[in-house]
Amino acid sequence: MLKTTIADPSRPGSLAHSARSRRWQELLRCFPDLPEMRVLDLGGTPASWRGAPVRPAQVVTVNLDPHTAREAEPGITAVVADACGPCLPGRFSAERFDLVYSNSVLEHVGGHYRRRQFTDTVHAQGTHHWIQTPYRYFPVEPHxxxxxxxxxxxxxxxxxxxxxxxxxxxxxxxxxxxxxxxxVELLSVTEMRSYFPASDIWIERFAGLPKSLVARK
Known part of the structure; x- marks a missing residue:
């Protein structure tokens, strides 16, 4: 019961649900045209977009899990690929998206070199980006x-x-x-700024303490 109350983002009233709602509000404030955008979601799944408050015009998810391909539906394309690869496969390799989005993925990709590859993909594929990761020095480890x-x-x-x-x-x-x-390797503000030097780093707070970091541009 305690786990559900705290950590279930699909449960209204949970701390995770409240935090996600605030993050969505900030995302829409930064990108009010999101419903008309083509979005590349690095590390996401089609299922995560079904319950989204706003659905972009097109979403392409990139995930290593082959099961995500079964979740695709009209308006959402699932690509089974490595977001840290030199480029995306097939027809997406030459495309640019309105927004590259990622939620709590950067801390999982595996070391500095892989994080650098991930950010290279972000910069190569998108006009704008919104990349979120938990903050290393929040007192409670989020996973x-x-x-x-x-x-x-x-x-x-x-x-x-x-x-x-x-x-x-x-x-x-x-x-x-x-x-x-x-x-799992959580990042500091300094590390986040080194990967996104031209981006604004928004610090999401909980109870006044920095909880997660978002590189946005």
């Missing part, structure tokens, strides 16, 4: 909902991932927990 987890030694983070019941990442055996911990 596990565990206070200060990101600052613990690696071994301690693995132990938490094995047994902690809250958050978005399921409890798992040691091998899977090691993989899950390895796949």
């Amino acid at each position: 596990w909902l565990f206070p200060g987890l990101q600052w613990l030694p690696f071994r301690a983070r693995v132990a938490v991932s094995q047994y902690w019941p809250l958050g978005h990442i399921r409890r798992a055996g040691r091998a899977d927990a090691v993989r899950d911990v390895q796949e």
Whole structure:
């Protein structure tokens, strides 16, 4: 029940739902023409757009999970590809979109080199962008909902991932927990600015504290 109240973005009244609603309001303030835009969503899924407050004219999602291709529907195209690749496959490789969008993906791509490839894709494919990632120094780690987890030694983070019941990442055996911990690298404001030097970095706050970062242009 506590997990649902805090972390379920589809549940009205949850903290996650309230945060997502505020983020959508800011997105629409920055891009009021979103309903007419062609949007490239790096790391997203068609399902995530079905419940969106506003549907763009066209959405193309890029995700490594082949199951996302089954979720496509009119107006939403699912491409199974690596958002950190040198370019997108097929007809999308030469296209530019009105907006490149990404939500809580940059911290998962795997190290500085891969993050640089990801941002190269953002700049190459879009006229504008909105790239969100959780802030490293928010006191509660957002994937596990565990206070200060990101600052613990690696071994301690693995132990938490094995047994902690809250958050978005399921409890798992040691091998899977090691993989899950390895796949999350939260970013600081300085790092975000280094990847998006010409962008405005909007700091999303919760209870007055910086909670996530958005590079927008």
